[in-house]
Amino acid sequence: MQPITSSISSLLPLFCFLVVSIRVTTTLSVDDPQYSECRTTLTCGSVADIGYPFWGMNRSSYCGPPGFELMCEDDVAKIMMNENMLRVLDINPGQQSLKVAREDYWNGYCPSELINTTIDLDHFDYGRNLRNLTLFYGCYLPATSTFIFLTNCSINRTLVDVSYSTRNFLADPRPWVCPRSVLVPVYETAARDLEVNPMTMEQALRGGFELQWKVDTDECRRCRDSDGVCGYNQTSNSFICFCKDQPSESTCLPTTGTLLLALFQKHFAQLFAVAKLTGSLNMSSLMS
Numbered sequence: 248m249q250p251i252t253s254s255i256s257s258l259l260p261l262f263c264f265l266v267v268s269i270r271v272t273t274t275l276s277v278d279d280p281q282y283s284e285c286r287t288t289l290t291c292g293s294v295a296d297i298g299y300p301f302w303g304m305n306r307s308s309y310c311g312p313p314g315f316e317l318m319c320e321d322d323v324a325k326i327m328m329n330e331n332m333l334r335v336l337d338i339n340p341g342q343q344s345l346k347v348a349r350e351d352y353w354n355g356y357c358p359s360e361l362i363n364t365t366i367d368l369d370h371f372d373y374g375r376n377l378r379n380l381t382l383f384y385g386c387y388l389p390a391t392s393t394f395i396f397l398t399n400c401s402i403n404r405t406l407v408d409v410s411y412s413t414r415n416f417l418a419d420p421r422p423w424v425c426p427r428s429v430l431v432p433v434y435e436t437a438a439r440d441l442e443v444n445p446m447t448m449e450q451a452l453r454g455g456f457e458l459q460w461k462v463d464t465d466e467c468r469r470c471r472d473s474d475g476v477c478g479y480n481q482t483s484n485s486f487i488c489f490c491k492d493q494p495s496e497s498t499c500l501p502t503t504g505t506l507l508l509a510l511f512q513k514h515f516a517q518l519f520a521v522a523k524l525t526g527s528l529n530m531s532s533l534m535s
């Protein structure tokens with residue numbers, strides 16, 4: 248019985264030494280700058296605390312894949328997708344979804360340039376419950392007055408009439424006859440409101456639409472679980488896991504300090520269990 252108790256007692260100074268030395272090494276070592284940089288999150292207006300895969304503003308481009316750069320203008324988060332500047336209204340990392348609205352349609356339906364909505368399909372998909380709103384410009388068809396017209400637009404100092412549809416009716420001649428039209432996704436509910444009330448146009452456009460982002464979340468989760476920070480290797484164009492000490496392709500290895508500590512704790516626990524079993528452990532003598 249005695250040998251076990253004394254062996255624990257003799258290990259105590261070693262344990263204390265280990266704890267102290269691990270503390271010292273962790274305080275003295277400097278974190279990898281990429282790790283520190285990508286640990287920061289983005290906040291811009293109502294969009295707060297956003298991390299991987301997004302980058303931009305104060306997060307370097309190696310903190311996420313291309314296509315996920317956020318800009319912040321007058322406290323409004325924005326993302327550029329092909330030709331469209333999109334306002335970011337909301338980001339839901341858990342659902343991997345974001346709600347965006349076309350910046351050029353934020354203040355009405357009369358932009359100075361007519362550009363279709365083309366999302367970056369390499370990185371995003373359209374969300375559910377959306378419908379394409381088609382706005383027709385300069386396409387006045389007196390014979391078919393059943394279409395809903397909006398107040399004429401003044402584009403480049405020229406008045407043009409504007410009508411719209413929220414469904415693709417085969418009988419609708421406009422897609423074939425009208426040379427200028429723009430597709431803007433809107434929510435299903437907004438589309439239904441537009442069918443009966445053109446006054447809801449601004450609300451529909453400002454309501455935006457949902458996108459899902461397509462990024463492998465498993466590799467990032469594994470990296471985070473190993474205390475790493477997700478990032479992007481711009482040389483190999485692939486995922487990278489930034490660890491406290493150095494980058495890794497997948498996950499972070501435990502540091503020498505934590506390994507030793509874990510080993511020691513395991514060892515200590517075993518001795519403790521044996522001692523308890525044999526009934527020879529006297530806690531107060533151990534602590535003294």
Ligand SMILES: *[C@@H]1O[C@H](CO)[C@@H](O)[C@H](O)[C@H]1NC(C)=O
Pocket residue numbers: 290304305319
């Ligand atoms: C970026 O960081 C600087 C200081 O490091 C801070 O003043 C600034 O507000 C930050 N900008 C954003 C957009 O977070």
Ligand SMILES: *[C@@H]1O[C@H](CO)[C@@H](O)[C@H](O)[C@H]1NC(C)=O
Pocket residue numbers: 358359360361402403
């Ligand atoms: C208005 O003029 C600009 C510049 O000339 C041009 O790029 C744009 O396409 C015009 N907009 C329309 C709707 O014709």
Ligand SMILES: *[C@@H]1O[C@H](CO)[C@@H](O)[C@H](O)[C@H]1NC(C)=O
Pocket residue numbers: 361362363422426427428429430
């Ligand atoms: C937008 O897309 C529709 C349908 O694909 C097309 O008919 C129209 O010409 C496009 N408009 C512009 C401005 O490119």
Ligand SMILES: *[C@@H]1O[C@H](CO)[C@@H](O)[C@H](O)[C@H]1NC(C)=O
Pocket residue numbers: 373377378379430432
């Ligand atoms: C809207 O039109 C685009 C381009 O034609 C298409 O990719 C998308 O699936 C359409 N969305 C809906 C909800 O029909």
Ligand SMILES: *[C@@H]1O[C@H](CO)[C@@H](O)[C@H](O)[C@H]1NC(C)=O
Pocket residue numbers: 385387399406407408
């Ligand atoms: C709108 O423009 C069309 C021609 O493009 C014209 O016939 C119509 O009178 C205009 N409507 C208004 C309210 O200005």
Ligand SMILES: *[C@@H]1O[C@H](CO)[C@@H](O)[C@H](O)[C@H]1NC(C)=O
Pocket residue numbers: 480481482483487494495
């Ligand atoms: C990025 O990938 C390249 C090519 O595979 C590799 O040589 C480099 O070490 C990686 N960068 C980092 C920071 O690991």
Ligand SMILES: *[C@@H]1O[C@H](CO)[C@@H](O)[C@H](O)[C@H]1NC(C)=O
Pocket residue numbers: 529530531532
């Ligand atoms: C543990 O040790 C202390 C002092 O060494 C002693 O007073 C106490 O009786 C011991 N307790 C047991 C359960 O052996």
